[in-house]
Amino acid sequence: xxxxxxxxxxxxxxxxxxYIDYDGLKDDxxxxxxxxxxxxxxxxxxxxxxxxxxxxxxxxxxxxxKLESELDKVHTKQQVKAVEISRRIQVSEREVxxxxxxxxxxxxxxxxxxxxxxxxxxxxxxxxIADVHDLAKFVQVNYTGFYKIIKKHDKLxxxxxxxxxxxRLKAKxxxxxxxxxxxxxxxKLYDLVRTRGNPVKGDSAAGGSQASFIRHTTKYWVHPDxxxxxxxxxxxxxxxxxxxxxxxxxxxxxxITSIYYDNPETWELYEGRLKKTEGAEAIRLRWYGGMQTExxxxxxxxxxxxxxxxxxxxxxxxxxxKNVNAYMRGELLPAAIxxxxxxxxxxxxxxxxxxxxxxxxxxxSVLKKGYKPVCRSFYNRTAxxxxxxxxxRISLDTELxxxxxxxxxxxxxxxxxxxxxxxxxxxxxxxxxxxxxxxFPYAVLEVKLQTQxxxxxxxxxxxxxxSHLVEAVPKFSKFIHGVASLFPDRIHLLPYWMPQMDVDIxxxxxxxxxxxxxxxxxxxxxxxxxxxxxxDEETVVAPPRNGETSAEGARHRNGWPLQLPTDIEGxxxxxxxxxxxxxxxPIYDSEDEDDEDRLAEARRAGGPAYYQxxxxxxARAAARSCVSFLHKITPRQGSAIPPNARLETxxxxxxxxxxxxRAPKGxxxxxxxxVEPKVYFAAERTFxxxxxxxxxxxxxxxxxxxxxxxxxVASFVVAGAFTLLAFLSLSYAVGVYLYRSKAIxxxxxxxxxxxxxxxxxxxxxxxxxxxxxxxxxxxxxxW
Numbered sequence: 001x002x003x004x005x006x007x008x009x010x011x012x013x014x015x016x017x018x019y020i021d022y023d024g025l026k027d028d029x030x031x032x033x034x035x036x037x038x039x040x041x042x043x044x045x046x047x048x049x050x051x052x053x054x055x056x057x058x059x060x061x062x063x064x065x066k067l068e069s070e071l072d073k074v075h076t077k078q079q080v081k082a083v084e085i086s087r088r089i090q091v092s093e094r095e096v097x098x099x100x101x102x103x104x105x106x107x108x109x110x111x112x113x114x115x116x117x118x119x120x121x122x123x124x125x126x127x128x129i130a131d132v133h134d135l136a137k138f139v140q141v142n143y144t145g146f147y148k149i150i151k152k153h154d155k156l157x158x159x160x161x162x163x164x165x166x167x168r169l170k171a172k173x174x175x176x177x178x179x180x181x182x183x184x185x186x187x188k189l190y191d192l193v194r195t196r197g198n199p200v201k202g203d204s205a206a207g208g209s210q211a212s213f214i215r216h217t218t219k220y221w222v223h224p225d226x227x228x229x230x231x232x233x234x235x236x237x238x239x240x241x242x243x244x245x246x247x248x249x250x251x252x253x254x255x256i257t258s259i260y261y262d263n264p265e266t267w268e269l270y271e272g273r274l275k276k277t278e279g280a281e282a283i284r285l286r287w288y289g290g291m292q293t294e295x296x297x298x299x300x301x302x303x304x305x306x307x308x309x310x311x312x313x314x315x316x317x318x319x320x321x322k323n324v325n326a327y328m329r330g331e332l333l334p335a336a337i338x339x340x341x342x343x344x345x346x347x348x349x350x351x352x353x354x355x356x357x358x359x360x361x362x363x364x365s366v367l368k369k370g371y372k373p374v375c376r377s378f379y380n381r382t383a384x385x386x387x388x389x390x391x392x393r394i395s396l397d398t399e400l401x402x403x404x405x406x407x408x409x410x411x412x413x414x415x416x417x418x419x420x421x422x423x424x425x426x427x428x429x430x431x432x433x434x435x436x437x438x439x440f441p442y443a444v445l446e447v448k449l450q451t452q453x454x455x456x457x458x459x460x461x462x463x464x465x466x467s468h469l470v471e472a473v474p475k476f477s478k479f480i481h482g483v484a485s486l487f488p489d490r491i492h493l494l495p496y497w498m499p500q501m502d503v504d505i506x507x508x509x510x511x512x513x514x515x516x517x518x519x520x521x522x523x524x525x526x527x528x529x530x531x532x533x534x535x536d537e538e539t540v541v542a543p544p545r546n547g548e549t550s551a552e553g554a555r556h557r558n559g560w561p562l563q564l565p566t567d568i569e570g571x572x573x574x575x576x577x578x579x580x581x582x583x584x585x586p587i588y589d590s591e592d593e594d595d596e597d598r599l600a601e602a603r604r605a606g607g608p609a610y611y612q613x614x615x616x617x618x619a620r621a622a623a624r625s626c627v628s629f630l631h632k633i634t635p636r637q638g639s640a641i642p643p644n645a646r647l648e649t650x651x652x653x654x655x656x657x658x659x660x661x662r663a664p665k666g667x668x669x670x671x672x673x674x675v676e677p678k679v680y681f682a683a684e685r686t687f688x689x690x691x692x693x694x695x696x697x698x699x700x701x702x703x704x705x706x707x708x709x710x711x712x713v714a715s716f717v718v719a720g721a722f723t724l725l726a727f728l729s730l731s732y733a734v735g736v737y738l739y740r741s742k743a744i745x746x747x748x749x750x751x752x753x754x755x756x757x758x759x760x761x762x763x764x765x766x767x768x769x770x771x772x773x774x775x776x777x778x779x780x781x782x783w
Contacts, residue, residue, distance in 0.1 A: 003148050007141060015138045018077035020070045020145035028066065029156050032059050055157040063153065064161070067146075068168065074142045075172040081135050082177060088128050089185050096121055096189050103197045113197075121193045125186065129232050132182055133515040136228040143175040180254065180382065183231045187240035187384075199239070216449045220470035221442040223506050227398055230445070230469050231382060232515055234394055237460050238384035254380040255425040256397075258286040258299075259418065260479045261371040264408055267491065269371070270483045274495060274670055276303055282479055283362060283371060285324065286316075291424040296321050300362055317355040324418045327359075330367050334359035373405040373414055375482040378425060379444070392461060393448040399427045400440035402482030408490075438485040442505065444478070445470055471505040473497050494664075496671045683740045683752075690733030697765070698726035704772070718772040725764050732757060 007022055034054030099113045099121065106112045146169070153161050169175075191199050222230055261283040262269040272280030282301040287293045299316035319327060319337065326332035334356045341352055365371065379397040386392075403423065405414050413436070414420040423429050429437050447465060449457045456462075464470070480495050701722035704715055740752060777783055 003144065007145060010137065010141055012134050012138060014134065015077065018073055019138075020074060020142050020149070021066075022145045022149060025063070025066060025070070025149045026152060028059075028063050029153060032056065032157075034059065055159060060157070060159055064164075067149070067165070071146065071168060071172055074146075075174040078135070078139055078174040078177065081131070081138075085128065085131050085135065085182065088131070089182060089189075092121070092124055092128060092189055093185065095124075096192055100192060100197045118193055118196055122190070125190050125193060126236075129186055129190070129236065130515055132179055132186070133229055133232050135177075136179065139175050139177060140225055178251070179228050179231075180251065180380070183228075183235060183382065184240050184242065186232075187235040188242075190235060191239035194236075218447050218465065219473055219476045220445040220447070220465065221473050221476075221505055222396065222445050222470055223442060225506065226469045227396070227443050229515060230443075230464075231396065233464065233469075234384045234396075237458075238386060238392060238394060241383040241385045241387075251380070252290045252425060254382060255290065255378070256286065256288055256381050257376065257378045257425065258284045258478075259373050259405055260284045260375045260377070260482070261366065262374045262483070263370050264372060264374060264406055264490070265370070267483070268369070270480065270491070271493060273303065273477060274480050274493060276475070278304065281365070283365065284479070285373075285418065287321075289425075291421075294321050295319075296324055298327075298359065298362055300358065315354075315358050317359055325416075327363065328366060328418055330363060334363065372407075373418060375479065375486060376403040376405050376419070377401070377478045377482055378403065378427065378429075379478075380427075391450045392458060393450075395446045395448075397444040397446075400442075400444060400478065401427060401429060402438045402440070402478070402486055403429065403432065404436045404486050436486075438482065440481070441501070442471075444476065468507040468509050471507075492666065493668050493670050496669055499664075499669060679744055680741075683737060683744065686740075686754075687733055687737035690729060690736075693761070694726050694730040694733065697722055697729060697768075701726060715775070718768070718775055721768045721771055725768055728764070729761055 004022055004026070007019065011019060032053035032055045034056040036053055099117055103112045146165075150161055150165055153159070260269075269280075269282060273282050280303040284299050284301075286297045286299055287295065296319050297316045298319055299314060301314045302312060304312045317337075323332055323337065327337065337359060338352050338356050341347055342349070377400065379400040382396045382398070384394040384396075403420075405420055407413055407415065423432065428439055447461065449461065465472070476497060477495070481497075484491050484494050484498060701719045704722065705719035736754065736757065742748075743752070
């Protein structure tokens, strides 16, 4: 749908008088007060009809004044509502704490808080959650409105308002509100009320024995428009996992940074993780929080195939930051690292021995194979889990950024240090050159389900992963994506999701699921404004967070995008012209202009350009109508096969569409293929079956040739036909077996079914038998 229609359909009653007057501003652009302008200089009636009034300085002043008034209206409402929500959270916090204190301090024979009190508190918190959701939607749609109207202004008037209005948006940044602190507080309060003052307590890492459980991990992309809504939905079922509940939440608490190692010449760790080969490793150094963190975790992830009976392993040990360089260079031996731990006795000797063995193996691999830091990943993680209960663990990583850490191309980034020190956790890292950073356009949701055999996951989890809020991306890896994006000249084997980066992952609402406000019918539900059309005029643009620049929003290299702008129109971006790139907001130019704006520009120019634009517009409309008509009258046969339970769990019950992608020039797309030992045996068993039938046919040929009643030309011809058939069958079987075996070894996505072979064998066998019958009948005088 067009943005104007989308804006009207997504209005929330409380905010209905505070939205941007998009239609009014758009109407102002069509009423210029200057003298008529005729590009051809003619005075005929036709020329006057093609002419348009000139956009004057008074018109610009009037439009800017109204635009400034709209910005002030939206910004004021956002500020007032944000303060109101903050105060409501504080009041609810006091009320919940009062009820919990009464519950804990009640004596024998005294009644504690009633069930009605908890119900009222839960309703109040649900209302606050809905308020946060509505405010986030209000901010997002208004930011989109300002972006759209500025683009229309510059396109229709010829006056450039982008650079000027950037500074005004910086002065009133209503779109930069961060709701993470509110989400953490609401999660804690809602968990207290939901459990009636008895929240689950225990070690967050505890999960019991893994022997009797099956753990499924799936990964999804989440569009920035849906991040806040997704967090609010999850916190109503799972609390935010906070490791240090004694301190107030700070933005640095959610920051996670990892340095990945690989050999820049062979990229063996990258290819191993991409191809999922048995025993493929990933080596990284990770820390939590800011750069001042002293504890660094050295981690090694090892991939194991399921058929081996072993599970993929992630092992790690802690190391002081001051010792990392010496350890990586081989100057600090593992025995010295754990000497202090052995004396303190805080860990068992067995655990220390395992850590020491891991440290020795990682150090040996780094020194022998020449592994060096190549890529850094940074993101802010919000984790949801019941303490001491690992059955359902959900993590949402936002502001995901990949940064180069190598010293290739003659540029010293990390130098002799194990990590570069010119950046910290200051997203969006505007101080870096564009070639050193890739900002991932989506959040990454990871759902880990640990259920017993035959047990189904919770219903709300199934609805969540089947909803319009997420896009399933199995086996997505930050390390793989970072290396493939940051080294386009050195990496020629790309992951399967790379061509899909230029596809908008937003989907229409598939089922009623999300944030609802039971007490008020005037507000919209989860995502009423997220119903997008494939050929919409204008799509929604997500506000940038923490000042991401426009030029950094859509970098393309070697024919494939390194970062997708949140607007599907914005495949390229203007250079930021504001003061201070760290605060510039993204303004995108459309490569595929809508028909209305194109006709308006052509009408202003007049002459043949107008008629050409008019003809092309009518032709496109006629072509779309013709295609739609042919699609409706085309007969369809066959019955639809319903998807299995696994597909319904991942994709929902709606229709599943597929799209073919082509690799960029000079690149190859690697699609993961699951290979188990039984696949080899299946190929060998098929070959042996063909060999068996070839022997049967050869036996028939020898029988006809050597044991006939009399050696005749007919018997020789028939025997030769069967012999040729046996030879061709055997050759075909050998060729197919070799092809399949090579494809299995190289994990190539090949067609393992045989479409024509069996049919051709049966046809040739029928012809040979018919030939034998014809010759025999002739020799017997039957015809």
